[in-house]
Amino acid sequence: MRIAVSHTTSYRSDPPSRAIQALRLVPPGLRSQKVLAWELRVEGAEAGLRYTDAFGNQVALAASHGPVAEVIITAEGVVETQDTAGVLGFPAEAVVPAVCLRETPLTAPDAAIRAFAVSCRRETALATLHALLDGLHEAVAYQPGTTASSTTAASAFAARQGVCQDHAHIFIAAARTLGLPARYATGYLVTDQAQAPAHHAWAEALAPDIGWIGFDPANGQCPTERYIRLAVGLDALEAAPVRGVRLGGAAEWLDVRVAVQSQSQK
Amino acid sequence: MLKTQAYSTGNDTVCFDEMLRADFSARDCYRTLHEWLQRQTPGGIRAKQAEADAIFRRLGITFAVYGAAEANERLIPFDLIPRVISAAEWRFLERGIEQRVRALNAFLHDIYHRQEIVRAGRIPSEMVNGNSAFLPQMMGFDPPRGVYSHIIGTDIVRTAEDGFFVLEDNLRTPSGVSYMLENRETMMHLFPELFAAHRVAPVERYPELLRQTLQSVAPxxxxxxxxxxxxxxxxxxxxxxxxxxxxxxxxxxxxxxxxxxxxxxxxxxxxxxxxxxxxxxxxxxxxxxxxxxxxxxxxxxxxxxxxxxxxxxxVTLVNAPGTGIADDKAVYAYVPDIVEFYTGEKPILRNVQTFRCSIAEERGHVLENLEELVVKEVHGSGGYGMLIGPRSTRQQRAEFAERIRANPGNYIAQPTLALSTCPAFAGSGIGPRHVDLRPFVLVGDRVRVVPGGLTRVALKKGSLVVNSSQGGGTKDTWVLED
Amino acid sequence: MLGRTASNLCWMARYMERAENLARLAQVGHRVSITPDGMGGYREDWKATLASAGCLPAFEARGTKLAAAPAQNFLLFDRGHASSIRNCLEAARNNGRAVRTALTREMWEALNSTWIEFAAIDPAEVGPGRMVELLDWVRQRSGQFRGAMLGSLLRDEGFHFCQLGTFIERADNTARILDVKYNVLLPVNEALAGERNQHQWDTILRSVSAVGAYRYFYRDRLRPRQVAEFLMLRPEMPRSLRFCCDFIAPSLATLAGRTGGGADSLALGEALATDLRTADLDVILRQGLREFLQDFLHRNAAISLAVAADYHFD
The missing domain is CATH 3.40.50.11290 (Rossmann fold)
Incomplete structure (x- = not known):
């Protein structure tokens, strides 16, 4: 599927303040996706510094010159995707899989998550991961507005509800307790429901010999050709498409526009 | 005249004294100092000690940024009698330290790239990848000249004529070098005649060498x-x-x-x-x-x-982020393997024998011998979270055993060491006091070990604790030239 | 030199100068409060003293009754407002501490020992008897600090930032004292009130330690016109507005020359110095003394802001 994305994020500050953000808004080439065209534009800040981080994400550092009232970030491009049943194999990246067994504050497991993980243990890693996917989709309801970006896996699991970030965090926490490397993935999803957000997050886990595989517990499926993967990290904070620091002033982030469209393919 | 006959190792006859042999004759590198000491009077030394204290108090109040009360708190006791290291001893230490810092930098490069040492099974993956001092964000990055830790303080203790052990590698942000420099300045001011009688390798080039090292690793x-x-x-x-x-x-x-x-x-x-x-x-x-x-x-x-x-x-950050993994107390036990793995040589400087509670057999040994061992928390520092077996009560040992069983990976244990002694001024005469040594190493375009370092001394008789928070002081450290 | 270092140096000198000026104001206030008013009581003018120190609103916000002891305590020891001697000495020392290596040992010792000794004082034990002595001591220590600075500090950028701090603060202080008492200096007063305002003029001069200097310079009794001229326009008087500006402008010129920047602050500083050099007292009195002083305070503050902006204080 050929998917066109136009994603605009704006940052407003009153009074104006210095803005600095690390942007992880460039999709990598993967087995499931080929980037045909992509452009990252930033108004109100200079974003010339680019590098590839340990997880293989392309990072742009946007820094304003002095105080600004607004920064507008636009990521735009076309990606050709294919359904690999979520399997990505071994993308080029510096981190070793064992790193993805590390706990982070957002993904620390509690007894309930451990017990859930144990209940999903199967013969093979792949079967276990699918059991986690199905179990989690069933156990935790998709309920926007009940959790925040700082909600931990343990508290979302206790509430049995949350959004895609919470589903992914619980999945990651559970997989790691079973010794299966797992991490957080961000990206875009083409949906049929117009009101559903096209911004999306899910998990990736490693199955020996197969490599990294995407798991989207919020939707109870592995990523298909309707997914574009942006960045990965140990949790939502590290993989965030835009991670900023507020330097004075009252600031707010506003996602003004995310448009994902599938294009007809010839 | 100073009461040199009072200089006996007392109860600690098992300790190696760096000045006097068992027959009370001076070791070669101390001969001149020993003779000089015998010519001094307690009053004369006391006067010099007062002068030195005044210099440090002034430094505390004026050069530094502290108030009088704070300066007094900060005033780490300074012992006038220098610690002497012979040229041959220093050559040995220098070679050993250089080998070690090269290996540790190679280790850092490896674990932040392909992790060959983990793949080879020489160190457990969890020890590295699960360690909080390991920064995944550093993976795949090549720092200028491949150097991770540029400024290192290696803590060394001595137990015999040729018994040097590394107690700790400090690869994060080691401190204390300013004391080394100030101690030397003060000594040159107080005892110019002693410097004339010895060929003491200079340390005052350190700031210049540090600047050169830093500039050599620019982007x-x-x-x-x-x-x-x-x-x-x-x-x-x-x-x-x-x-x-x-x-x-x-x-x-x-x-x-x-x-x-x-x-x-x-x-x-x-x-x-x-x-x-x-x-x-x-x-x-x-x-x-x-x-x-x-x-x-x-x-x-x-x-x-x-x-x-x-x-x-x-931009270059010095030291690189994530160097703490190489001086982690749990990784310490693997340093001899690390040296061998990356240099293909036997380690020149030995480690203190270390039992890892994460390994079942070693844990068993520790739990059975708590009375003789020092147990340390892997992530603790400054002497906190420590059990000193020989000085512990039955109840303390029982508590520690419980903690070790609950979280074995967090503990290591080492035998209590008989640290060497050096002469120190003790009111009416001189007495032997236990010491350690922190030489400072710079790694940039090349490895530079400044001849000397910070000697910490336990000023309380018989004490093995050199930490300034517990009655420790410092001494000038003289490396003699041939 | 870091912008922060320049800022620390400037504010170190400013706070030390302010502590000295506050000590002088408190001494004058104390003196007035023990002077009989000829009507069976004592003259009390703590309101003017606090206004001159720029902290009357802060005092009134406390709701404390205005009297000698609370006013003095407020000026000397209060921790709750920026302009107490205690807070000034601490701020001067902390600014110096942050840039210790930019100071000479003499300067640091003066700053540090003054703060340490002052901090050890128990306000409850300072009775009226010790008050004068303590305030004298503060002034001596400020003098010692300035002497150390003038005698030991390298004449590079750092020195000029110290100078700016000292003289911007001093000009502000003198202008404030005049502003609070401008009414007794108006020409109409001399004709109508005559000798009755003698003590007011005396108080103004004392607030800048200039009674003796006035007598020596004018060889005359106190006249409001001459008091105004002495404190505003005389280049010989070291706390006059003109004197301060004659130091501010050259330091700004030196800094601008050395750094290749500083155009805004230099323009403001030179304009103010020129205006004072060419000012005519008759014109000032005709156009309004109050307006002149208000304008001066604004322009002096504008220089301070321009220096901070030009030299990247933050």
């Missing part, structure tokens, strides 16, 4: 003379004096996070002439606090975007 894109700055957490940090001292001695700016800004893909400091580029930042702030955008988001000390600049090769 490859930097043209012209690289600009160096020292980053301090600020005046309330306990080592602020050292930060200010080193910046001043090197002739570079001492900056705080608020003086720095990331703009146009570079690091700048705000000066009265506008922004000025910084190429190399000697940061004396812990990893977690250097950049709120990449590490602890609540850090007020660091500079947002600093790590991104570093990864993009626009």
């Amino acid at each position: 490859s894109g930097c043209d012209g003379e690289p600009t160096v700055a020292v980053l301090t957490p600020g005046i309330y940090n306990s080592a602020y004096f050292e930060h200010a001292f080193l910046a001043d001695q090197m002739g570079v700016e001492l900056v705080q996070g608020s003086d720095l800004v990331v703009e146009d893909g570079a690091l700048w400091m705000r000066t009265i002439r506008g922004r000025a580029r910084v190429d190399v930042l000697y940061r004396r702030i812990d990893d977690a606090f250097i950049d709120p955008l990449n590490f602890r988001p609540d850090s007020m000390l660091g500079v947002p975007g600093l790590f991104d600049l570093y990864r993009a090769g626009r």
Whole structure:
């Protein structure tokens, strides 16, 4: 599927303040996706510094010159995707899989998550991961507005509800307790429901010999050709498409526009 | 005359004394000092000691930034009698230290790349990848000249004529070098005649060598003379004096996070002439606090975007983030393997025997012999969370055993060491006191070990604790030239 | 030099100068409060003293009754407002501490020992008897600090930032004292009130330690016109507005020359110095003394802001 994305994020500050953000808004080439065209534009800040981080994400550092009232970030491009049943194999990246067994504050497991993980243990890693996917989709309801970006896996699991970030965090926490490397993935999803957000997050886990595989517990499926993967990290904070620091002033982030469209393919 | 007959090792006859042999004859490198000591009177030494204290108090009050009360607190006792190390001993130590810091830097490079040592099964993956001192963000990055830890303080203890052991490798932000420099200045002021009678290798070039080392690891894109700055957490940090001292001695700016800004893909400091580029930042702030955008988001000390600049090769951080994995107490036990793995040689300097409670057999040995061992927390420091077996009560041992069983990976144990003794001034005469040694190593375009270091001395008779918080002092350390 | 270092130096000197001026104001206030008013009581003018120190609003916000002891305590020891001697000495020392290596040992010792000794004082033990002595001591220590600075500090940028701090603060202080008492200096007063305002003029001069200097310079009794001229326009008087500006402008010129920047602050500083040099007292009195002083305070503050902006204080 050929998917066109136009994603605009704006940052407003009153009074104006210095803005600095690390942007992880460039999709990598993967087995499931080929980037045909992509452009990252930033108004109100200079974003010339680019590098590839340990997880293989392309990072742009946007820094304003002095105080600004607004920064507008636009990521735009076309990606050709294919359904690999979520399997990505071994993308080029510096981190070793064992790193993805590390706990982070957002993904620390509690007894309930451990017990859930144990209940999903199967013969093979792949079967276990699918059991986690199905179990989690069933156990935790998709309920926007009940959790925040700082909600931990343990508290979302206790509430049995949350959004895609919470589903992914619980999945990651559970997989790691079973010794299966797992991490957080961000990206875009083409949906049929117009009101559903096209911004999306899910998990990736490693199955020996197969490599990294995407798991989207919020939707109870592995990523298909309707997914574009942006960045990965140990949790939502590290993989965030835009991670900023507020330097004075009252600031707010506003996602003004995310448009994902599938294009007809010839 | 000083009561040299009082100089006996007393109860500690098992200890190696660095000045006198068992028959009370002086070891070669101490011969001149020993004769000189015998000519001194207690009153004369006391007068010099008072003069030295006055110099340090003045430094505390005036050069440093402390008030009188704070300066007195900070005043770490200084013992006048120098510790002497022969040229041959130093050559041995120097070779050993250099081998060790090269191996540890190679280890850091490896674990932040392919992790060959883990693949080879020489160190458990969990020990590295699960370690909180290991920073995944550093993976795949090549620091300038491949150097991770540029400034290292290696803690060495001695138990015999040729018994040198490394107690700890400090690869993060080791401190104490300012004491080494001040101690020497004070001694040259007080005892010029002793320096005339010995050929003491100079240490005062350290600030210049430090500057050269820092400049040698500037980012490859930097043209012209690289600009160096020292980053301090600020005046309330306990080592602020050292930060200010080193910046001043090197002739570079001492900056705080608020003086720095990331703009146009570079690091700048705000000066009265506008922004000025910084190429190399000697940061004396812990990893977690250097950049709120990449590490602890609540850090007020660091500079947002600093790590991104570093990864993009626009600025050099010294030491590199993530070097703490190489001086982790749990990894310490693996250092001999690390030296062999990367150099293909046997380690020149030995480790203190270390039992890892994470390994079942070793844990069993520890639990059975708690009375003879020192048990340390892997992530503890400064003598906290420690059990000193021979001085512990039955109840303390029982508590520690419980803690070890509950969380074995957090504990290691070592035998209690019979630290060597050196002469120290003790009121009416001189007596042997236990010492350790922290030489300072610089790694840049080459490895530079400054001949000398910081000798810490347990001033209380019989005490093995050299920490300044528990009655420890410092001494000038003389490395003799041939 | 870092912008922060320049800022620390400037504010270190400013706070030390302010501590000295506050000590002088408190001494004058004390003196007035023990002077009989000829009507069976004592003259009390703590309101003017606090207004001159720029902290009357802060005091009134406390709701404390205005009297000698609370006013003195407020000026000397209060921790809750920026302009107490205690807070000034601490701020001066902390600014110096942050840039210790930019100071000479003599300067640091003066700053540090003054703060340490002052901090050890128990306000409850300072009775009226010790008050004068303590305030004298503060002034001596400020003098010692300035002497150390003039005698030991390298004449590079750092010195000029110290100078700016000292003289911007001093000019502000003198202008404030005049502003609070401008009414007794108006020409109409001399004709109508005559000798009755003698003590007011005396108080103004004492507030800048200039009674003796006035007598020596004018060889005359106190006249409001001459008091105004002495404190505003005489280049010989070291606390006059003109004197201060004659130091501010050259330091700004030196800094601008050395750094290649500083155009805004230099323009403001030179304009103010020129205006004072060419000012005519008759014109000032005709156009309004109050307006002149208000304008001066604004322009002096504008220089301070321009220096901070030009030299990247933050």
